[in-house]
Amino acid sequence: MNIGFRENMTVEFKSDLKKLSDDVIIESVVAFANTDGGKFFLGVEDNGDITGLHPSHKDPSKLAAFIANKTIPPVAVQTELMDADDVKYLIVTVSKYTAIVAASNGKVLRRRIKLDGEPENIPMYPYEMNTRLSSLRMLDYSAQPVPEAVYSDLDPVEREHLRNIIQNYHGEKNLLDLDDTELDLALRLAVEQNGTFVPTYCGMLLIGRRERLSTLVPTAEAAFQELQGTDVA
Known part of the structure; x- marks a missing residue:
């Protein structure tokens, strides 16, 4: 008998005829939790044929407890x-988590679609973790310090321009009473690290020196195109 649908980002089939490895079960749960959640079908072949469970996996509550014990935070x-x-066969439903989930052995995975259209579980790399947390609104990426940036990369002329904007557009007047460092910290244009001040991405984008911005944040570029109908003006 066939289950009648295919694997995708939120559906995964795993054969259990030879007792599926505990590590594979945990990795699948972790990948679902770190992406969009989904359903893990244990005892179903890749083509959708239902072939049954290994005797050690026929207790749903025992498997759920095992998964919670082998994931951090517990899933x-x-x-x-x-x-x-x-x-x-067994359906394991995993919710999308609002935190980065890891297996107890330290593995952090996510799901993606391969070029052939089939899903797979792959490692989540450190730079992807920030992106994930940002998408969950748990991390303000703009407030992160810029690697290799120094405080002098912020342009005093641009900072004065910012003060003029606050003055002319009736912004928070108390900001104008702050000195330059206090202003930068209040607006999170810089953060303190190990006793020194380091520009944030927000700071570099708002008041960073042009030449340093192109080096430190090379993708920080905007282009505007004016159209008249479908013609480029």
């Missing part, structure tokens, strides 16, 4: 034992 899954013509 609470829903497990449902299904029966198709006396062949049992």
Whole structure:
């Protein structure tokens, strides 16, 4: 008997005829939690054929407890034992988590679609973790310090221009009473690290020196195109 649909970003099938490795189960749960959540079908082949569970996996509550014990933070899954013509399989439902989830062995994974259209679980690299947290609104990327930047990379002329904007557009007047460093810290244009001040991405984009901005944040560029109908003016 076939389950009637295919694997995708939120659906994964795993055969359990030879007892699927515990590590593979945990890795699949972690990848779902770090992406958009989904359903993990244990006892189903890649082509959708339902072939059944190994005896050690026929207790849904035991498997759910095992998953919680092997994930950090503990992932609470829903497990449902299904029966198709006396062949049992298990559906493990994983929610999208608002935190980075790891296996207890330290592995952090996510799901993606390969070029052939099939899904896979792959490592989540450190730079992707910031992107993930930012998408979950748990990290303000603009407030992060810029690697290799120094405080002098902020342009005094641009800072004075910023003060003029605050003055002319009736911004928070108390900001004008602050000295340059206090202003930068108040607006999170810079942060203190190990006793020194380091520009943030926000600071570099707003008041960074042009030549240093092109070096430190090379993708910080905007282009405008004026159209008349479909013609470029």
